Amino acid sequence: MPGLLCPPGQLLALLVLLLQPTGSLENFTSGSTATLECDPGYTALGATTVRCLASGRWYPRVPACIPEEQCPIPVIPHGREISARKSEYTFGHQAEFHCDHGYVLKGSQRTQCSSEGTWRPPIPYCDRVCDPPPKIANGQHSALGTKQFPYGFEVKYTCMEGLSLIGDESIYCTSDDGENLTWSGPAPECRVVRCPKPVVERGRMTPQRFTFPYGVVLRFSCDEGFGLSGAPESQCQADGSWHPPVPTCQPVLCPQPRVAYGRLQSPLDDKTWYQINETVSLGCAPGYQFSDDGNMSLEDSWTATCLPDGNWTPLPKCKKEDDADVCEEVHYIKSAFGCGLPVAEVKALLEIQKLFLEIKKLEVELEE
Template sequence: MPGLLGLGQLLALVILVLQPTGTLEAQCPIPSIANGQLRSAENFTYGSTATLECDPGFTALGTSTTARCTFNGRWYPRVPSCVPGQCSHPPAVEHADVQHRHEFLVGTTLTYSCRVGFSLIPGVSPATTCLQNFTWSSVPRLCQKVQCPTPVIPHGREASPRREGYTFGQQVEFRCDHGYVLMGSERVQCLSDGMWRPPVPYCDRVCDAPPKITNGQHSGMGVKQFPYGSEVKYSCSEGLSLIGDESIHCTSEDGENLAWSRPAPECRVVRCPRPVVERGRMTPQRFTFPYGLLLHFSCDEGFRLRGAAQSRCRADGTWDPPVPTCQPVVCPQPRIPYGRLKSPLGGRKWYQTNETVTFECLHGYQFSDNGMMPLGDTGTTTCLPDGSWTPLPKCIEEGDADVCQEVHYTKATFECGVPVEEVKTLMEIQKLFLEIKKLELELKN
């Protein structure tokens, strides 16, 4: 013999020798397969064929699902195993996307989401599941275009024919009825969130065109609409005056209807007469005096305004307030304590500028001019251009005159630079003089 037989070969030879006699058959073991089993129409003996059946949701690993029992009691090829099955890529859904994955095992559930501008149809589930037969559960139509609410614009309309519905991306233009103006954007678009952007406008009432005026114009020329609060200003042609308020505005008295706040002004030739103020002046100096001109008045020295210092030319050609006059300045009757005016001037109440009056002191009193001039028997004062008097004289008791004179003399001596020692001596003399006067008054009383 070329060599010894191996143990396996020897066992196979024995089986082969014994088979024809029917005394011994090769038997293959029944394998334990997770999530599956072998099925055969025959017993698991030599030459029989078995097929692998995996449990639902599982599939055989490998390319072959059958095995044959060989003469040595083994399965050939090796029995494959059962592994979890998976579905192919989920089906495409119109206007929707699904999360991307590398594998989709049985039992996996995916949820679709609608693309921008589309929304989920109410009552429809966006989910699909990988079934045990490795197919996906049915997916109905999921997404529809986003719907925007029908735009409502009172006192207005759409520029194009009205639609049954408004979906994402559509645009709408608006127009207002006569007598109304569009407040907001005239064009809006339906966006992905189901809202109109910019917001839907509204139509507001407007005033009619401002009234025109002869020989003038207003600032609203060329403007088509005049909503609430609009203002226009008027102006006149050169050489004419605007009579009335310069501007008017669109307003409402009843909270609903709109109208202009007041009638339009007029353009007319208006001139006031030249003011004549004797003994006075006016500014500015002009040759003509149109409506609205404001003049300022003043008087010459010695005269005083009677009336208002300003006057304006009115629409009826008159000055308001009336042009003032310049009256001579007068001084009221002067009075002094312990004195009186000498006749015949004593009975007058008013005195003209530069007029001088004379006083006399009552019995027991004499004039004093505060030491600036010698005492006298009469005193005078003069009426000044501003209506006041020059300093009035003073009447003092005759006994007080010496005392006052001494005081003023001492004050003048000190102010004239007399040495301090001499001033002290003078003050001592003054003190002694005052004490003598005091004693004389006490004896007198």
């Protein structure tokens, strides 16, 4: 029984390249195969070789021919296509890219022309990068093995043991003009830096140490009776000096004691400053006596000692000898309240006392 014939109408839009067995466009017997190709400007979607089945159908299905869409020629600034360049890029064509020195590829390295005439994934671009960070002698940076250094990339430097890092510990990729990239500053150096041991007579430093490398900070204080002249802290600098300069410890002195209506009895050399533990004798001027909280003392000499903090032991107070009248008046008023005197008499007494105190105050001011 002869096989069914496959309809040729499905192939009329195609160019028949090969017919097996021999046939014509009018009929294809069961088992016949055909290799098909679309007309110029069209692309086949599906298998291009089909076979006539006993059922009178083609297998696989006859492909459709669709108009070809061209993709734009791929061009990337500061880069190039490393695949074979073509005059036209149609559906299925691929392109692969590489960036020039100093640039890094952002996006997919390989892309393909789609049936819609667009590149998928999109064509990448080349972004500017910094050159490799500078190397340093006797040290290294943290980006060993890194090949790309984009904007904002930071590297840190370290030195071999026993050496000090002079300069910024880290630098980063940045831009001075908004276009070109460069490193934020020069690389640091690794050097042997030691500051001399600071000597502070009558003083001490913390922490206690035997070597003083670059960057170490010391704090200073003085023995009792001595005061710090200069900054309390100093740091070892890159040039081997201390900054601020190492301070000194100077003896603490007490200024000459001053007592109102008093005078210095000894020593009589009229010194301006006195050493720690040095003593002086003080007396009151004629017509004045020592007083402590209103109680007059008949002593004619008072001794004061210079303390380690630069102050004197308590100094005396000298009051006019007849100031005792004021104290007696005050005591009398206090007792009057206790005795239950009439309020009118107490008020009169207070007014008299107020007038008395004003007179005494004027006398003192006139004498001064």
